[in-house]
Amino acid sequence: MTNERRVLVHPDKGALAGSVAARFITKMLDILDDQPVAHVVLTGGSMAGAVLASVAASPARTSIDWSRVHFWWGDERWVPAGDSERNDRVADEALLDALELPSGNVHRFAASDAGLTLDEAAEAYSRELADHGEGAEAPAFDITFLGVGPDGHIASLFPHRSGIQVADRSVIAVRNSPKPPPERLSLTRPVINASQRIWLVLAGADKASALGLALAGASRDEVPVAGIKGRRRTVFFVDSDAAAEVPEQLIARDY
Numbered sequence: 080m081t082n083e084r085r086v087l088v089h090p091d092k093g094a095l096a097g098s099v100a101a102r103f104i105t106k107m108l109d110i111l112d113d114q115p116v117a118h119v120v121l122t123g124g125s126m127a128g129a130v131l132a133s134v135a136a137s138p139a140r141t142s143i144d145w146s147r148v149h150f151w152w153g154d155e156r157w158v159p160a161g162d163s164e165r166n167d168r169v170a171d172e173a174l175l176d177a178l179e180l181p182s183g184n185v186h187r188f189a190a191s192d193a194g195l196t197l198d199e200a201a202e203a204y205s206r207e208l209a210d211h212g213e214g215a216e217a218p219a220f221d222i223t224f225l226g227v228g229p230d231g232h233i234a235s236l237f238p239h240r241s242g243i244q245v246a247d248r249s250v251i252a253v254r255n256s257p258k259p260p261p262e263r264l265s266l267t268r269p270v271i272n273a274s275q276r277i278w279l280v281l282a283g284a285d286k287a288s289a290l291g292l293a294l295a296g297a298s299r300d301e302v303p304v305a306g307i308k309g310r311r312r313t314v315f316f317v318d319s320d321a322a323a324e325v326p327e328q329l330i331a332r333d334y
């Protein structure tokens with residue numbers, strides 16, 4: 080097995096969501112065969128919603144003992160609980176509401192109306208990560224999903240901002256985000272890269288340039304996704320529009 084980054088191209092968004100959902104269910108079964116608990120990081124964005132909705136719609140999802148799965152988020156927007164702008168709303172509506180999960184398995188970032196400052200909320204999530212880290216600052220996540228912005232941002236780590244360079248903490252408070260809302264919470268790059276598997280899901284022509292640059296060796300300061308690599312596997316699941324600028328030798332077509 081190689082730890083090189085791989086790009087799997089699908090004909091369109093529907094095929095992409097279905098393929099990632101099917102692989103997720105299969106991989107979760109494998110992981111839970113080998114270990115008592117799995118840790119999964121979720122993301123916001125439309126493709127993440129489509130993947131999770133496809134998991135929810137799959138009859139095979141009942142074969143997973145979801146009580147052994149812990150869900151975390153890569154980033155969150157600093158808005159009130161339940162706000163339609165929150166990244167956890169995407170996951171709740173697409174999948175989590177349909178699963179009978181113990182509440183202790185769902186690890187949300189604090190909401191802006193929880194009575195904490197942004198910095199306190201970052202510290203609270205750091206502590207929660209460490210509580211499940213078995214001695215490390217965070218769990219070695221089994222699967223981390225990431226969306227990628229047209230500017231190459233992942234989680235709330237944006238180009239030419241200090242967040243992508245932070246390595247001394249697991250969670251940062253983000254202010255003046257170039258994408259609204261301005262205040263956010265985000266995992267840092269080292270914690271994301273400590274994941275066993277990182278699955279990036281991207282669709283659309285507006286992602287082609289960022290993906291092409293990242294795979295061609297751009298700096299993480301310029302294109303944050305360029306700095307992302309999991310311990311065992313890093314897979315870019317993309318549609319053909321997003322793949323337009325990927326070097327041909329890196330492409331595997333999944334159809």
Ligand SMILES: O=C(O)[C@H](O)[C@@H](O)[C@H](O)[C@H](O)COP(=O)(O)O
Pocket residue numbers: 122123124125126127154155156166225226227228229232233234235258259282
């Ligand atoms: O916090 C956010 O603003 C979003 O979560 C964002 O980071 C998203 O993940 C990417 O922009 C990809 O989104 P799409 O899948 O909708 O293109």
